Amino acid sequence: MKLHRLYAVMRKETREIIRDHVTLSTAFLFPIVMLFMFGYAISLEVEDVSLGVLDQDQTPSSANLIDEFTESAYFKLVRNYESEVQIHKSMEVNEVKLVLVIPPGFNALAGRKENPEVQLLIDGTYSATALVALNYGMTIVSKFKEEQDNSLIDVQTRIWYNPSLRSLIYVVSGLYAVIIAAFPPLLTTLAIVREKESGSIQQIYASPLTVPEFLLGKLIPYGFISSLQLVSIVALGYYWFGVPFNGSLGYLAIAGGIYVFCNVGIGLLISTITNSQLLAVLLALVVTMMPSILFSGFVFPIYAMAEPVQAYTHLFPGRFFVDVSRGIILKGAGPAEMIRPLSFMLAYTLAVFFAAVVIFKKKVA
Amino acid sequence: MNKVTSIERAVESLQVDGTSPHEDGRKPIIEAHNLGRAFNEKMVLREVDLTIYEAEIFGLLGPDGAGKTTLMQLMAAILDPSEGHCTVMEHNTVKDDYWINSHIGYMFQGFTLYDKLSIAENMEFSADIRGLPKEVYLERQERLLKMAGLYRFLDRAAGNLSGGMRKKLSLCTNLMHEPRLLLLDELSLGVDPASRHELWAMLNTFRDDGVTVVMSTPYMDEAEHCDRIAFLHEGEIIGVDKVENLHTRCEGHVYELHTKDRGGAHNRLVEHPDVLSIRHLAESVHFQLHTANHIEAGLKAGLTENGGRIDPVQPTLDDAYTMLSGGEKSSAYAESPPKIHLPERLPEGGLIRTKDMRVEFGDFVANNNVTLEIKAGEVFGFLGANGAGKTTFIRSLCGLQKLTSGDAWIGGVSIIDDPKRLRNHIGYMSQRFSLYPDLTVAENLSFFAGVYGLEKGDKQKAMDWAVSVTDLSGVMNHLVADMSGALSQRLALACAIMHEPAVIFLDEPTSGVSPAARYKFWQLIQTLAESGTTIFVTTHYMEEANYCHRLGLMHQGRLIGIGPADELIAALPADVEAESIEDMFLAYIKIEDARLEEERQKVNIDKAGPST
Numbered sequence: 001m002k003l004h005r006l007y008a009v010m011r012k013e014t015r016e017i018i019r020d021h022v023t024l025s026t027a028f029l030f031p032i033v034m035l036f037m038f039g040y041a042i043s044l045e046v047e048d049v050s051l052g053v054l055d056q057d058q059t060p061s062s063a064n065l066i067d068e069f070t071e072s073a074y075f076k077l078v079r080n081y082e083s084e085v086q087i088h089k090s091m092e093v094n095e096v097k098l099v100l101v102i103p104p105g106f107n108a109l110a111g112r113k114e115n116p117e118v119q120l121l122i123d124g125t126y127s128a129t130a131l132v133a134l135n136y137g138m139t140i141v142s143k144f145k146e147e148q149d150n151s152l153i154d155v156q157t158r159i160w161y162n163p164s165l166r167s168l169i170y171v172v173s174g175l176y177a178v179i180i181a182a183f184p185p186l187l188t189t190l191a192i193v194r195e196k197e198s199g200s201i202q203q204i205y206a207s208p209l210t211v212p213e214f215l216l217g218k219l220i221p222y223g224f225i226s227s228l229q230l231v232s233i234v235a236l237g238y239y240w241f242g243v244p245f246n247g248s249l250g251y252l253a254i255a256g257g258i259y260v261f262c263n264v265g266i267g268l269l270i271s272t273i274t275n276s277q278l279l280a281v282l283l284a285l286v287v288t289m290m291p292s293i294l295f296s297g298f299v300f301p302i303y304a305m306a307e308p309v310q311a312y313t314h315l316f317p318g319r320f321f322v323d324v325s326r327g328i329i330l331k332g333a334g335p336a337e338m339i340r341p342l343s344f345m346l347a348y349t350l351a352v353f354f355a356a357v358v359i360f361k362k363k364v365a
Numbered sequence: 366m367n368k369v370t371s372i373e374r375a376v377e378s379l380q381v382d383g384t385s386p387h388e389d390g391r392k393p394i395i396e397a398h399n400l401g402r403a404f405n406e407k408m409v410l411r412e413v414d415l416t417i418y419e420a421e422i423f424g425l426l427g428p429d430g431a432g433k434t435t436l437m438q439l440m441a442a443i444l445d446p447s448e449g450h451c452t453v454m455e456h457n458t459v460k461d462d463y464w465i466n467s468h469i470g471y472m473f474q475g476f477t478l479y480d481k482l483s484i485a486e487n488m489e490f491s492a493d494i495r496g497l498p499k500e501v502y503l504e505r506q507e508r509l510l511k512m513a514g515l516y517r518f519l520d521r522a523a524g525n526l527s528g529g530m531r532k533k534l535s536l537c538t539n540l541m542h543e544p545r546l547l548l549l550d551e552l553s554l555g556v557d558p559a560s561r562h563e564l565w566a567m568l569n570t571f572r573d574d575g576v577t578v579v580m581s582t583p584y585m586d587e588a589e590h591c592d593r594i595a596f597l598h599e600g601e602i603i604g605v606d607k608v609e610n611l612h613t614r615c616e617g618h619v620y621e622l623h624t625k626d627r628g629g630a631h632n633r634l635v636e637h638p639d640v641l642s643i644r645h646l647a648e649s650v651h652f653q654l655h656t657a658n659h660i661e662a663g664l665k666a667g668l669t670e671n672g673g674r675i676d677p678v679q680p681t682l683d684d685a686y687t688m689l690s691g692g693e694k695s696s697a698y699a700e701s702p703p704k705i706h707l708p709e710r711l712p713e714g715g716l717i718r719t720k721d722m723r724v725e726f727g728d729f730v731a732n733n734n735v736t737l738e739i740k741a742g743e744v745f746g747f748l749g750a751n752g753a754g755k756t757t758f759i760r761s762l763c764g765l766q767k768l769t770s771g772d773a774w775i776g777g778v779s780i781i782d783d784p785k786r787l788r789n790h791i792g793y794m795s796q797r798f799s800l801y802p803d804l805t806v807a808e809n810l811s812f813f814a815g816v817y818g819l820e821k822g823d824k825q826k827a828m829d830w831a832v833s834v835t836d837l838s839g840v841m842n843h844l845v846a847d848m849s850g851a852l853s854q855r856l857a858l859a860c861a862i863m864h865e866p867a868v869i870f871l872d873e874p875t876s877g878v879s880p881a882a883r884y885k886f887w888q889l890i891q892t893l894a895e896s897g898t899t900i901f902v903t904t905h906y907m908e909e910a911n912y913c914h915r916l917g918l919m920h921q922g923r924l925i926g927i928g929p930a931d932e933l934i935a936a937l938p939a940d941v942e943a944e945s946i947e948d949m950f951l952a953y954i955k956i957e958d959a960r961l962e963e964e965r966q967k968v969n970i971d972k973a974g975p976s977t
Binding site for chain 1: 476477522
């Protein structure tokens with residue numbers, strides 16, 4: 001490897017990157033757009049669930065219970081029913097998600113310190129939110145009952161790392177891994193396949209450049225702008241989305257750097273086996289972006305997956321970086337916790353680059 | 366280990382120097398022995414035995430798909446052979462590929478510069494990867510770019526250069542390390558005639574300095590500039606010789622026939638066993654015989670009976686190629702269109718008239734008040750460099766481009782008033798045939814017949830005719846993707862003529878096909894013209910101009926000359942020599958540029974006038 005030749009490739013790549021608006025916007029604009037879209041669109045919280053009420057009791061007591069529901073931030077009263085028949089229709093057309101049925105005699109029973117019964121009907125088509133909404137509903141009911149009974153039990157809960165339990169923080173801190181798996185490989189792949197399509201790669205073949213010189217010359221500039229991309233989205237997460245930062249910036253820089261080069265390397269590897277930009281883009285999406293959404297644990301927790309799938313997630317470096325970035329950012333994790341995932345990512349990066357060097361031949365066929 | 370091999374190499378090279386001197390003492394640079402290469406188990410190149418010597422310009426000539434690029438890549442050591450072996454400057458292309466890569470200049474066809482980088486940066490990259498010291502590279506850069514006329518534009522991005530300038534720059538980037546061997550794949554692709562001239566001047570200089578140049582081209586007129594050429598035909602070399610020898614080989618075999626009865630003469634020639642090829646030019650029919658210096662009496666009598674006249678003519682490289690490849694028998698003279706039932710015919714048939722047609726794109730004038738008239742049944746050739754305004758002109762006539770001012774009529778109907786009405790009377794065949802590769806020939810034809818609104822009986826009649834004249838009946842169920850360039854080209858023509866358009870536009874219709882396929886194509890075009898169809902050909906390929914009755918010369922949006930080729934040549938000032946259509950075209954451009962320059966100076970003087 002001759003450094004002057006490596007520098008020549010790096011200089012050429014850097015010039016091309018700086019002058020190409022498509023590359024620059026893929027590197028900086030699209031990740032920000034994705035951060036905003038995913039950050040705001042993926043909400044695991046349940047708010048303003050549409051609520052229907054069938055109050056067959058019609059007493060101050062039943063009115064109080066209904067108020068407990070509507071005064072919480074979780075439910076929004078949209079419909080009062082007169083009979084049970086109406087409920088089905090209403091739920092079928094998605095008018096309400098949760099229905100509170102208060103039977104006659106509710107007030108009388110509550111007054112006598114007996115167990116009054118209420119019924120909660122929930123639309124279970126989207127099970128995750130249904131469960132959460134149902135939990136909220138049950139909590140309100142039991143709390144109401146406690147107040148009626150003047151019960152003394154008072155449960156206090158405290159939530160760690162994400163005290164306000166905002167799913168936004170959870171999602172955004174995981175999104176860093178997804179975004180770096182989405183764009184840098186795409187950019188790098190295109191950078192080489194574009195040369196294959198235009199034929200300029202043949203000029204490279206018929207030159208003294210060696211394979212590692214050429215590939216490293218591509219890897220380094222793209223790794224560098226992808227690192228800037230990571231910095232820009234982490235900064236945006238901190239300043240705009242209010243993701244707390246409890247860890248060390250230095251650790252994050254090291255982990256982020258390794259992860260970025262790992263992904264750029266995957267892009268390089270893809271480019272060695274494809275000849276058309278279209279195929280390269282498709283492969284990059286299927287090999288990097290889609291798994292990083294599904295198998296990184298950024299929204300879908302890995303521990304909840306079936307065993308074989310859990311094993312499968314190890315194929316994608318995103319899974320490690322989600323742990324590492326959440327660990328550093330939210331929990332303030334240090335080297336002890338990071339050493340395993342980091343050494344894995346490092347090995348992965350080297351393997352990918354080595355494979356690219358072996359596969360890439362200075363031959364047209 | 367390195368030492369041993371270098372000593373071995375030195376010994377080897379001594380042996381080569383000592384044992385195989387060239388006839389005039391030059392040493393071989395490239396030696397190929399039984400070289401072959403397969404792609405997907407299909408041999409695209411086989412049994413190539415070839416020696417190329419120091420300080421010669423060697424041409425690889427053949428149609429698209431003949432194996433030119435593959436052979437170039439094998440010699441550049443960026444492709445390994447499936448059979449045989451090849452040495453380049455005494456190095457084996459498989460074992461010593463890195464050495465060869467580092468020591469030659471190789472230029473791939475098309476445009477392979479980095480568009481976002483400036484001229485200087487492209488040069489710098491080329492110098493840096495070869496480790497040239499800064500002083501050396503700056504000195505060479507200046508010398509090369511000055512020779513190419515690019516030194517003034519050092520900071521201009523490569524993407525903003527014209528085709529010709531880009532080729533010259535590509536060539537310069539490949540000369541940075543002063544290679545002793547230059548491999549140039551289709552150098553003149555997308556290059557205007559003037560730049561082509563300059564490129565050749567550069568190549569001649571290098572050759573005189575002892576550099577070996579190997580170039581591939583599908584164009585016979587370009588191959589004429591080479592010292593020696595090899596003809597490639599379907600993956601095999603069918604002949605290697607000096608250009609002048611190839612010409613003399615065919616002398617006495619080629620004749621020119623002037624006759625009023627083209628069709629009759631054609632059919633006589635086709636049936637005669639001694640006839641090798643038939644070429645329908647604008648005003649005459651050229652034919653080539655197997656036998657030298659003798660036309661069989663019966664044939665001669667038949668051809669001359671209606672006042673026909675036969676003269677011997679100078680052969681071209683096309684004739685040599687045809688002779689060596691054994692030719693391809695022409696089919697019978699194409700029938701005239703069946704005159705299918707069309708909703709209407711245009712009042713003035715295929716007559717094209719334009720009056721002060723002007724198209725502007727912002728400040729750029731693509732067509733500068735073009736006025737011309739083309740008769741129905743005329744084959745009209747539109748010559749011009751890239752960017753001269755040819756495409757804009759055609760797009761306007763097809764109703765795809767709004768005129769800034771002026772007007773034009775096809776068959777008496779104004780393209781401004783009624784562009785939709787004209788659509789069904791125009792046929793268009795582009796350079797990149799717009800066929801569907803995943804459909805069969807029959808399916809493509811059926812689709813295009815449907816597009817033009819042909820129905821039932823008419824559709825069948827039109828398809829039958831188009832298939833018979835383009836000789837496609839044997840391949841109706843073949844997928845277009847699997848067909849050769851020549852076949853696709855004929856299918857594209859069939860698709861463009863089924864609806865019997867009054868005017869057919871052809872965009873470089875025969876670039877990259879073999880002479881035989883080209884002759885067949887133009888014979889068909891002449892038939893269509895005889896039946897009243899106007900043929901409008903745009904090209905910057907001078908060979909195609911031979912088939913046109915009249916030529917229009919475009920330069921910077923203006924029509925700078927119009928008329929038959931010989932009249933255009935005759936109209937040039939006495940001190941200008943023009944032997945070929947290309948020379949003539951370049952002369953007209955030169956005169957026009959001088960006139961424009963004079964005008965500019967006059968304007969400047971007028972402006973300066975009042976103040977002094």
